[in-house]
Amino acid sequence: MLPLDGRRAVLTGAAGGLGTLLAARLRAAGVHVTGIDRIAGTRCNETIVSDLADRTALAALADRLADRHVDILLNVAGLQYFGPIDEQGVERIALGYAVNLVAPAALAAAVTPQMIARGDGQIVNIGSVMGAIPFPYFTTYSSAKAGLKGLSQALRRELRGRGIAVTHVAPRAVRTGFNTPTIERFMALTKMTADAPDGVADRIVAAVERRASDISIGLPERLFAQLNALLPAVVDRGLAGQITAARSLFAR
Template sequence: MSRLDGCRVVMTGPAGGIGSLVAQRLRARRAHVTGVVRAACAWCDESLITDLGDQEALAALAQSLAARQVDILVNLAGLQYFGPIEDQSADRIALGYTVNLVAPAILASAVVPQMIARRDGQIVNIGSVMGAIPYPYFTAYSSAKAGLKALSQALRRELSGRGITVTHIAPRAVKTAAIAGAIERFMTLAKMQADRADIVADRIVDAIEARASDVSIGLPERIFTQLNATWPAAVDRGLARQIATARSMFAG
């Protein structure tokens, strides 16, 4: 029997290329999945219609989650922008930070009290290797995901000894509809590869069931993460060619 059998999971982002597969796999392991979505989600048991980028809607959602049983919270929703930071509007930058970082923090704070009371629960934050290796031309996204990793670590330390698991999972590039247009062209020019969405979804659900702490997908990325932490100048040099490629795409 799966540990997830009967667990009540609340998950943001179940309508995306990865999220839909994660939701279906959680249900296959007999979890009850409530999706936080902008439109009804066919592969969830229940849908909470919410705009995570709207502060009032986010506050209302937090109140709703505090009043219901949430065994596992999965913060998977995310927004990604590729391009020079000066080409993004202030509203667009603020929206990215809200969805990628502020919403996970607010939703975690909403469910922590009940998990402390039960001495059981799990908060799962889906980050990115770009949070550990801050990537140029994904500047706002990378820094938000870096914040999500820090949020996960700080929350894990704050809740230690109280029966609550905080899981942080960092995928690398994944083949979904999000990789299109300029991002797809950049990856082709830079000769970058992307993982299959089904494989990443399997890794995420396995990590949730195992109540893992930190999972980084991809051996080269794990090596670069360690290198970036100890010798960032070496990573600067290693990314120089990709930076030049991206810069040429936006020149003029």
């Protein structure tokens, strides 16, 4: 594992439950952490207040990051919608894709030139197991996270041989404030496993230290993702119970 001491990281979603834990761990490892969120992150060395869903603000942020030294970009910020897609509305659909996929791509594009010039750097994208196993009623979130996984793979191939690592980490459900009461009820009905955020933060930092490529948290989820890639009809049948549980929550 490479030492992180003295590295300079940019962390989106720094004020969130997982982002706060990551900022604390990175700083403990000697990393200077610049947090990005709509409010100041309490565990960061400094915070840039910005709205990743606002196209003008995102462009200004990208320009700002292009002009500063960034060793590690961690795209952690995310939005999750649980419910029928027809009840989400155009604005919330656009918002989800903007934060979950457009912003990571734009910020990666902003910092790669300097990383290429130095021959060193790392881009870390926090996806979801739902990107590999698209879940019903998490339709836009699943598809955005699938896009983030694709972005990570394509960017890794594009930057191969330039000294830049592209790390994609796919957690399963995490016990944070990210989960709404309805999601909590769904998880209870389906007995969905939810990991403690501290453990997930530890896994992400370890992946950063190892400059890992793809990390998927949870052995059953990894196997299910492989099955979904090979035999999606089998997974369709396997998710029948989750679909029934979700529909019961929305009375449809």
